[in-house]
Amino acid sequence: MTDIENLPNLVESILFGAGRPMRLSEIKTLMGSQNIEVDLPSIKIALNSLEERYAESSIEIKEVASGFRMQVRENYGDCLYPLWNDTSSRLSKALMETVSIIAYKQPVTRGDIEDIRGVTVSTQIIRALLDREWIKVSGFRDVPGRPALYETTKTFLNDLNLKSINDLPPLPEALPADDALDQLEAG
Numbered sequence: 001m002t003d004i005e006n007l008p009n010l011v012e013s014i015l016f017g018a019g020r021p022m023r024l025s026e027i028k029t030l031m032g033s034q035n036i037e038v039d040l041p042s043i044k045i046a047l048n049s050l051e052e053r054y055a056e057s058s059i060e061i062k063e064v065a066s067g068f069r070m071q072v073r074e075n076y077g078d079c080l081y082p083l084w085n086d087t088s089s090r091l092s093k094a095l096m097e098t099v100s101i102i103a104y105k106q107p108v109t110r111g112d113i114e115d116i117r118g119v120t121v122s123t124q125i126i127r128a129l130l131d132r133e134w135i136k137v138s139g140f141r142d143v144p145g146r147p148a149l150y151e152t153t154k155t156f157l158n159d160l161n162l163k164s165i166n167d168l169p170p171l172p173e174a175l176p177a178d179d180a181l182d183q184l185e186a187g
Helices: 004-018 024-032 040-053 074-084 093-105 110-117 123-131 154-159 177-186
Strands: 059-064 067-072 135-140 148-152
Touching: 004 024, 004 040, 004 067, 024 040, 024 067, 040 059, 067 074, 093 110, 093 123, 093 148, 110 148, 123 135
Parallel strands: none
Antiparallel strands: 059 067, 135 148
16 A cells, blocks of 8 residues: 555545645655655646546635645535535625725734724734634734734635735726726716
8 A cells, every 4th residue: 555656545535634735745654654755846746647537527626825725626515515505604795895905915913904994904804713713913013012914824815725825816097086086987
């Protein structure tokens, strides 16, 4: 069972069983704990083999910020929504605006977020993002009151299927005020 030809199946079983992204080094360590000695390039080759195996499938091997994982392809996800019909986990517009500001402008303080949004950021929104592990406190600004600086986490990137923060879509250019008014009036 430890031959190199079976390596893709071993890696597949690890990714399937882990239920979370796995780094190449974690896969190597896990195999080593079972006396299966394999190098990192061989594991990467096994992952490439799995990607080819799933090329025409509803399953894919995806690299995200925390490593590699098995997941359902996005275009097959709609049929799974009834299984997860939990409306309690819906994200509010205010929460999404807040995490978006943090993602694009990080590190930012609560005051920075309020300046951009133009409204007060509730403690519940910050707490929800911290509880979801989408943001973390990365330090404190060296000004009176020493406000916390927030930035996004690898969990945020994983949940959004991103490898790095640079994979976020570009922000649209801001329209000059006159153009924005014209577009609003035009409907």
